[in-house]
Amino acid sequence: MIQLTENHLKEIAAHGERDYPHECCGLLLGSFNTGLKTIAEVYPISNAREEEAKRNRFLIRPEELMRGERYAQRQGLEVVGFYHSHPDHPAVPSAYDLDHAWPVFSYIVVSIMAGAARDLRSWEMEPDRSRFNEEEISARPPRAVSMKVS
Numbered sequence: 211m212i213q214l215t216e217n218h219l220k221e222i223a224a225h226g227e228r229d230y231p232h233e234c235c236g237l238l239l240g241s242f243n244t245g246l247k248t249i250a251e252v253y254p255i256s257n258a259r260e261e262e263a264k265r266n267r268f269l270i271r272p273e274e275l276m277r278g279e280r281y282a283q284r285q286g287l288e289v290v291g292f293y294h295s296h297p298d299h300p301a302v303p304s305a306y307d308l309d310h311a312w313p314v315f316s317y318i319v320v321s322i323m324a325g326a327a328r329d330l331r332s333w334e335m336e337p338d339r340s341r342f343n344e345e346e347i348s349a350r351p352p353r354a355v356s357m358k359v360s
């Protein structure tokens with residue numbers, strides 16, 4: 211389970227809408243607990259890919275990831291996951307996402323349809339890297355578990 215605030219969800223949705231029709235991406239900073247990740251902060255990162263490739267794939271440059279990790283350390287936080295948007299596609303990870311993911315981390319995907327955030331889901335990779343499993347989102351205050359962002 212991943213726990214974050216409704217503000218975090220709004221920030222991710224707003225970043226996706228801002229970067230539409232390109233993919234946005236960023237880091238989820240917080241802490242790992244047994245069976246639970248708690249997000250303390252959302253850390254936006256620009257999409258590193260060239261303009262023409264931005265529509266389809268996301269990639270975080272190593273130096274951007276390192277900057278994010280250093281920032282997290284200074285706050286006493288860890289990188290516990292990543293988020294990115296799917297412009298005009300469902301909030302379901304692609305085969306490319308699976309190829310470039312790591313176990314343990316959470317992957318939040320926000321679907322941006324015609325410029326508006328429609329759905330947001332979190333995913334965790336199967337330990338054998340064969341597929342993603344949907345992860346339950348607990349939003350504080352605890353009301354929307356599977357949240358529709360509009």
Ligand SMILES: [Zn+2]
Nearest residue numbers: 294303304307
């Ligand atoms: Zn993706």
